[in-house]
Amino acid sequence: MDKTASLTRGNPDPFSIEYASTLDTKDPLQDCRSNFHIPTLADLKRSTLAKPPNEDPSTPCTYLCGNSLGLQPVRTGDLVNVFLTQWRTKAVTGHFVEHTDSPLPPFLDIDDHAAKLMAPLVGAFEAEVAVMGTLTGNLHFLMSSFYRPDKKGSGRWKILLEGKAFPSDHYAIESQIVHHGLDPAETMVLLEPNNHRHPVLPTEQILKTIDEHASELALVLLPGIQFYTGQYFDIPRITAHAHEHGILIGWDLAHAVGNVDVKLHDWDVDFAAWCTYKYLNSGPGAMAGIFVNEKYGKVEMEGSIPKFWPRLSGWWGDDKSTRFQMTNKFVPRPGAKGYQLSNPSALDLAAVVASLQIFNETSMTDLRQKSLRLTAYLEQLLNTMALRKPGLFDIITPRNPSERGAQLSIRLAPGLLDNVLEHLEHEGVIIDERKPDVIRVAPAPLYNNFTDVFRFCQVLETALDKAASKT
Known part of the structure; x- marks a missing residue:
């Protein structure tokens, strides 16, 4: 933010392409963009995947939707093809044989390789991370281990969650409660925003709710970043407060990993789960990740x-040195890897590794700093636009940069959404929406730049004018 402000003093008009270009030339991470395929306007509008030989050159789209699906890394196709070659030429022996010309390990070890690359992104020891399953499936596996209601004994049996949690999280928690023979209506403690116009959940409200229900809470399960508002929860403070009451706490980091610089080990988080297809750019439905604190x-x-923390078990979590002896005597691998169940898709993990390699060529600290500058610039332009277009929109994401990630959620005036989206799409600006009136805009620091932010605001202003004229 300070760097952006200092550049503003050198150019009085931040709402200009020249100013955005100046910011881009001073960006130390500008070369990261070349690691990604950015669809062109022609790509988006074409009815075929194949490009006709006579198609005119087309400019890249303005893609600000990494909070929903990240762009494809250029190297993904190469690594997937390496896997296909390994499978084609080695068949079953590809599980065990090292190849001097392969960037991928044998199939047997590719999940460990992915976990090693993932650990720095979440501030964890390598042993505390596993790359496995899918987000909701992993939440179920983790809750089966960490949600252990004891209504008649300790009196701890309830779960604290958001009232507006992402539906899949809500369904998972509700079904876990039912699985234990409990009533969700009595068991779920729901955090509701006090201001429905700006539906954030202040940290003090969360801490107070924990205090009020501490004697009955068996688990707290919250998002690191809220999918609708983009609010970044105070993970270390909330985690520490839950622990003061002896309550286990887990985090859904779907919108946080690859977005903000989390420190799961240092913050003493009990467990966490996340997907890899948003800011981690691994492709739709790609292999997800978990964190399990070393103590568990x-x-x-x-x-x-063997004595270990209870969990659902499968053979991929078994001691690797004896796994193929087929003894049926489960001895889990130490750390999060002992929570794995089935052998993972090596094809899937090749795509995950491709993206994680890029992250490991920089750092989450540097990416977060660029993200703060990008989103601050977006906010600055929107503030300027709001003065020219009063009453057409407001920002519902927290204005404090430390309380948000890359995403700004913009609530449009009633009746504008469909027409605004139509114009944005026509101009090749890709964002997403949450009905009835919110658009979510997320400049991802690996591939977005300040020019993208400028162009979005330029197109949005025209879209707002056109939409307002129709109401």
Whole structure:
């Protein structure tokens, strides 16, 4: 924000393409953009995947939808083809054989390789991370381990969550409650915003609610970043407060990993889960990730009997050195890897590794700093536009940069959404919406730049004018 402000003093008109270009030339991460395929306007409008030989050159679209689906890395196709070659030429032996000319390990080890690359992104020890499953499936697996209601004993049986949680999280939590023979209406403690016009959840409200229900809470499960408002929750403070009451706490980091610089180990988070197709750019439905604090990954042997934190078990979580002896005596691998169940798709993991390689060529600290500048510039332009277009929109995402990630959620005046979206799409500006009146705009620092932000605001202003004239 300071760097953006200092540049503003050198150019009195931030609402200009020249100013945006100046910011781009001073961006130390500007070369990261070349690692990604950015669809052109012609790509988006064409009814075929194949490009006709006589198609005219087309400019890249303005893509600000990494909060929903990240762009494809250029290297993804190469790594997927390496896997296909490995499978085609080695068949089953590809599970075990190292190849001197392959950037991928044998199939047997590719999930460990992905976890090693993932750990720095979430501030964890490598042993605390596993790349496995899908987000909702992983939430179920983790809740089966960490949600252990004891209504008649300790009296802890309730779960604290958002009243406006992402539907899949809500469904997962509700079904876990039912699975334990409990009534969701009595068991779910729902956090509701006090201001429905700006529906953020202040940290103090969350802490107060934990205090009020502490004696009955068995689990707190919250998002790191709220999908609708873009609010970044105070993970370390809320985690510490739950622990003061002896309450386990987990986090859904779908909108946080690859977006903000989380420190799960240092913050003493109990567990977390996330997907990899948003800011992590691994493709629709790609292999997800989990974090399990090292204290719950310990495996201690009492004679020949292993003692470990309870979990649903599968053979991919079994001791790797004896896995293929087929003894049916489960001894989990230490750490989060002991929570794995089935052997993962190596095809899927090739795409995950492709994106994680790019992240490991920079740092989340540097990406977060660029993200703060990008979103601050977006906010600055929107503030200027709001003065010219009073009453047409407002921003519902927190204005404090430390309380948000890349995303700004913009609430449009009633009746404008469909016409605004139509104009944005026509101009090749890709964002997403949440009915009835919110658009979500997320400049991702790996591939977005200040020119993207400028062009979005330029097109949005025209879209608002056209939409307002029709109401």
